[in-house]
Amino acid sequence: MALRCVNCDKPLEGDEIAIYKRLVSRFAEEYLCIPCLAAYYQCSTAVIEERIAYYKRMGCTLFVNDDSDDAASEDFRSR
Structure with a gap:
């Protein structure tokens, strides 16, 4: 099940979850999408x-x- 923004219910990308954890809380279990996070800040x-x-x-x-x-997959293929 994909995670969704708690404010607007938009499906979240990995970077949206990561930036929320970086800026708000690494222990968060609910997240905001980029537009909602920008509005919050x-x-x-x-x-x-x-x-x-x-x-x-x-x-x-x-x-x-x-x-x-x-780069990692390129390195692996060259072996």
Whole structure:
């Protein structure tokens, strides 16, 4: 069963769950989508998306880094 935003009931992506855990609580069991999280913090969705990109660049393990998956599978194929 897919997790949904507790405010608007939108199905959540992995990055939305990760940014909520990073900004609000790592122990959360309910989450907000990016637009609802932006409204909660009274900022734009662009600010939330910039934070997601920042934490991915920093290597935060809550986020799935799309590039690392490709690199890992490339490395595996070359063996």
